[in-house]
Amino acid sequence: MMPAPDHTSTSSSSTTEASTPLPPGMVLGPDGKPCRTCTDWKSWSKIGKSKAKKDSKDSTSTPGPGAGAGAGAAAAAIGATAAIATGSSSFDYEKECPADKEILGRATWTFLHTMAAYYPDKPSPMEQSTMKSLLTSFSQFYPCGHCAEHLREEMKVDPPKVESRRDLSWWMCGMHNKVNEMLGKDKFDCNKVDERWRDGPSDGRCD
C-alpha cells in the first residue's frame, strides 16, 4: 500500500515561505502550502483578505494559481480565489468552491453513516473483510491529515466492528462522537442512528 499523505505539519499561526502570516486555525500540508481540507472557511478566507490588502498596497496584478512556488504562491492563489468569491453577489461557497474541513466533514459523515446504515445485517466473511479494508484505506487517504491521523489512532484502540449492520452503525456513531467530544460538540444519541441515517423520524416529515 502507498504511504499515507501527511497533511499535519503545522497548525495555529504559521508563516509561509514568503513570510505571509497565516491566521490561527490555518493548517499547512506536507508541501508547505495551506491545506484547505484541513482548515475551516473562516480561517481560509482570512488569508484571502490579507492577500487582497497586500495586493492593493503593492499595486501589483493578482497572480493566478501556479504563480511561483511554495506556500507564498498558494496564499496568493487563495487570495485571488477569495477576492473573486467575495465580489460575487450570488456566491454560494458550498456549491461553488472546493470543500473546506467542515464541508468535507459533513459530506463524509453522511457517506460513512449511510454506508453503515445499509450494510448487510449478516455480512459474509468477504463483505466484512472488504469493509475493514475500506475503512483502513479511508483512514489513510482522508484528505484532512490531522483528522485522518486522529481516526487512525482511534481505530487502533477500537477497530471497526463489521459483524453486522447494527455493529457497524454503532461503531461509526461512537467514532463520530469521539470527534464531537474532541471539538467540544454535543454527543449524538446512538440509539437514534437508524432514525437519522436510514428510517427518518416517525412523524414522517422526511418522507
Ligand SMILES: Cc1cc2nc3c(=O)[nH]c(=O)nc-3n(C[C@H](O)[C@H](O)[C@H](O)COP(=O)(O)OP(=O)(O)OC[C@H]3O[C@@H](n4cnc5c(N)ncnc54)[C@H](O)[C@@H]3O)c2cc1C
Ligand atoms: C473521519 C473524520 C474525522 C474528523 N476529524 C476532525 C478533526 O480531527 N478535527 C476537526 O476539526 N474536524 C474533524 N472532522 C470534521 C468534523 O467531524 C465535522 O464534520 C465538521 O466540524 C462539521 O461539523 P457539523 O457540526 O456541521 O456536523 P458533523 O459533525 O459533520 O455531523 C453531521 C451530522 O451528523 C449527525 N451526527 C452527529 N454526530 C453523530 C454521531 N455520533 N453519529 C451519527 N450521526 C451523528 C448530526 O445529524 C449532524 O448534523 C472529521 C470528519 C471526519 C469525517
